[in-house]
Each structure stands twice: as C-alpha cells, then as structure tokens.
Amino acid sequence: MARTDPQINLRIPADLKDALDAEAAKNKRSLTAEVVARLEASLGPATAAWAKAFPYAAAAATGDDRVIQAAAEKLAHANEIARVRQAVLDLKTQLVSLDSQAMQAHHELRRLHKEIDDFDRKKDVAATTDLLKQRVELERHLRAIDSQHKQVRLALRDAERLEASLAGRS
Structure with a gap:
C-alpha cells in the first residue's frame, strides 16, 4: 500500500475489529493489509497490475460476455500457436533423427564397399555376393530415409507457414 492510496474512515463493532487484529497478527500483516486482503478475496483484485498479469481472469471478472468471448478467442489463438510451434519442433527433431540415420x-x-573390394580382389565369390545383398538392402533403406526426409521437410514447411500466419494474426 502506498501512502497515496485513498483512505476511508470506517466504523465497525469492537469484536469484529478485535477479530481482524488477531487475524492480521496471525498472518503477520498490518490491520490495513488484512482488511485489503479480505476485501480483495471477496471482491476480486481490482488493480491494473492484476488485470495485466491475468488478462483472461480479469475478463471473466468483468461479467461482460463480449469481453469474455474476446479473451477466450485470444486464449484459443495462443493455444493454437503453441500447438503449431510444438509441431514445428517435433518435425525438426524428426529431421535431425533422419539425418543421423542417413x-x-x-x-x-x-x-561395405571397401569389404566388397577386398573380397572381390581375393576372388571370394560367396562373401562378395553376401556383401552385395547387404549393400542392396542398405541402399533401399537409404532411399526410404530420403523419402521420409522429403515428407518431413514438406510438413515442416507447411507448419512454419501456418506458424507465421498465426503469429501475424496475433
């Protein structure tokens, strides 16, 4: 409380004042701070700082359906942006994983190429054949990784565009 806050003179029953004094001492506050805390608890905080810190709760406290609807829409929009940003991060993580696999x-x-060359020089046809089969499977695996990589890159591009669009509407 600042000294510039408005003051009021208030008459209350002695037993109520005694009860407030006891509660203030228990809560380690001044009598004024105790009264303000109790009024805010029953009426809701009315400070601009509170409204700024908790805009959606402040909107709900107004009771104005238009204000509440606007706040709800802003909250939904913020949640959508957060969801898309998480999707972008997930896609980037997938790309890193695919790059590592590749x-x-x-x-x-x-x-395998070195081993194939070594066995080929030694004229070990059976070992060379086995290694060539492994190479074919590995090349097939690389093509699958490349295909996944392209799909994830396209999805990432779309998600980043959506994120930019949503952020532009903020």
Missing part, C-alpha cells in the same frame, strides 16, 4: 547408413555403405 549418416550412419552412408558410413555403413562405405564400409
């Missing part, structure tokens, strides 16, 4: 597959493919 790097591992390329590393394995290089290793």
Whole structure:
C-alpha cells in the first residue's frame, strides 16, 4: 500500500475489529493489509497490475460476455500457436533423427564397399555376393530415409507457414 492510496474512515463493532487484529497478527500483516486482503478475496483484485498479469481472469471478472468471448478467442489463438510451434519442433527433431540415420547408413555403405573390394580382389565369390545383398538392402533403406526426409521437410514447411500466419494474426 502506498501512502497515496485513498483512505476511508470506517466504523465497525469492537469484536469484529478485535477479530481482524488477531487475524492480521496471525498472518503477520498490518490491520490495513488484512482488511485489503479480505476485501480483495471477496471482491476480486481490482488493480491494473492484476488485470495485466491475468488478462483472461480479469475478463471473466468483468461479467461482460463480449469481453469474455474476446479473451477466450485470444486464449484459443495462443493455444493454437503453441500447438503449431510444438509441431514445428517435433518435425525438426524428426529431421535431425533422419539425418543421423542417413549418416550412419552412408558410413555403413562405405564400409561395405571397401569389404566388397577386398573380397572381390581375393576372388571370394560367396562373401562378395553376401556383401552385395547387404549393400542392396542398405541402399533401399537409404532411399526410404530420403523419402521420409522429403515428407518431413514438406510438413515442416507447411507448419512454419501456418506458424507465421498465426503469429501475424496475433
């Protein structure tokens, strides 16, 4: 409470004042702070700071259906933006995972090429055939990763556009 806040003179029964004094002492507050806390609890805080910190609750406290509807729409919009942002993060995480899988597959493919060359020089047809089969499977796996990567990139582009659109309407 600031000294510039308005003052009021109030007559109350002595037993009510004694009860307020006891509650103020119990709550480690001044009598004025206790009375203000109890009034705010029953009437709702009326400060601009409270309304700024809790705009949706402040809107509901007005009782004006238009204000409440506008606040509800803003809240729904903010939730939609948060949902889309989470989707963007999830898609970016998928891309990182796919990139990691592709790097591992390329590393394995290089290793297979070296082994194929070694067994080919040794004229080990059976081992070379097995390695060639592994290479075909690994190349198929790489194509699948590449296809997933393209799909996720397209979904990410769409999600980022939606996010920009929603943020523009804020």
